[in-house]
Amino acid sequence: MEIRSIGIIGAGTMGNGIAQVAAGAGFDVILLDINDAALEKGLAALSKSLDRLIKKESTTSEQKAQTLARIKTTTLYTDLAAVSLVIEAATENQAIKEKILAQVDQVVSKETIIASNTSSISITHLGSLNSRPERFIGIHFFNPPPLMALLEVIMGKQTSPETLKAVLAMATKMGKEPITVQSSPGFVVxxxxxxxxxxxxxxxxxxxxxxxxxxxxxxxxxxxxxxxxxxxxxxxxxxxxxxxxxxxxxxxxxxxxxxxxxxxxxxxxxxxxxxxxxxxxxxxx
Structure with a gap:
């Protein structure tokens, strides 16, 4: 179980930041949002973030171009069908997250890992709504994702060890420091x-x-x-x-x-x- 491509739902502050981190680490990224305007706004914020890193000499113009080239945008859930991992990064609202995750569950393959970037909502509960709860996990990035080293990886009651192993490997490839926690409101931090x-x-x-x-x-x-x-x-x-x-x-x-x-x-x-x-x-x- 190896993660090679990542779908990210939500092009807001967290979503575009996660996309930047993932694409910068070499993953192919599909960034999804409700309309083209939201996607354009998210990509513009991502580009400005990379420009700030260039000014700080933390990256180069060539690396920026490579990062942006790995990101594709869409408004269609069906475009997520072949990715290895889908990260839901919508607003911190349980009803909205449940609706999004239900749509994801209908289109991705049975091998796809599905994750929620939530800071407080039960991963066990969200996973129980999924047809394959063993492949559901929490991946909590901190704001802003390109700068914050910590990643909370949250195990639901039915999350499999194989799913956890794949996500921890992904976190390491992204240059993050992951900690593993159990599903409980608010997790650790x-x-x-x-x-x-x-x-x-x-x-x-x-x-x-x-x-x-x-x-x-x-x-x-x-x-x-x-x-x-x-x-x-x-x-x-x-x-x-x-x-x-x-x-x-x-x-x-x-x-x-x-x-x-x-x-x-x-x-x-x-x-x-x-x-x-x-x-x-x-x-x-």
Whole structure:
């Protein structure tokens, strides 16, 4: 079981980043999204990402051209029929992911591995909806995928050792450092990280300190490269809220209750960097 070609569903921030990493590592990539406009936007972001790496002398113009040449785009699920692996990289919404994965299951071969790039949703549950749950697995890339070394590889209850072995080999070829975890809400990193971010919103809401002082405290006191509130803006406040809501529903424990301030900011559409305003206000690019 060797992964040679990869289909990626979703050309947004995570999807185009994963496509960049995969194509840069030599895999043939098919990038799928709902329409050509979304695909064009994703490829433009990918190209700019490669340009930044060229400026940093982390890659070359020739390598950029080779990476882009390995990526094909489509709006048709049937074009994924022959790939070795499909990675669903849609928004962190269980219903949307279930709908996408059901379509994938109908068109790929019985040898294809199907994966979800989810940060919180149960891989065991998603795999149970697949006709071949032994070939279903979680592959959690971190944002931004081209720069973050970690890869969480999540085993569902029915994921086979052979599937895990193939994905770990792929991760190594991509230059990532994979860790293997069991299916549980939030897995390892986000299970620890998101409650910390949520607590920072409680501290801010209670007027204990300013956003700047909260972030400075965590950077200098805990040696974090970025403060929790600035990180929330980077992740997207809507994503943070969605993950906390999953934890609260799954664990049925009030310690995962989302901060009222986080809920309020999302309701106002202040989602962080992507909207120009979250905890902080950002200048238009």
């Amino acid at each position: 986000n299970r620890i990280l998101l409650p910390m971010i949520n607590e920072a919103f409680f501290v801010l809401h209670e007027g204990v300190a300013s956003p700047e002082d909260i972030d400075t405290g965590m950077k200098l006191g805990c040696n974090h490269p970025i403060g929790p509130l600035a990180l929330a803006d980077l992740i997207g406040l809507d994503t943070c809220l969605a993950i906390m809501e999953v934890y609260q529903a799954e664990f049925k424990d009030d310690k995962y209750r989302p901060s009222p301030l986080l809920i309020d900011l999302v309701a106002k559409g202040h989602l962080g960097r992507k909207t120009g305003r979250g905890v902080y206000v950002y200048e238009p690019k």
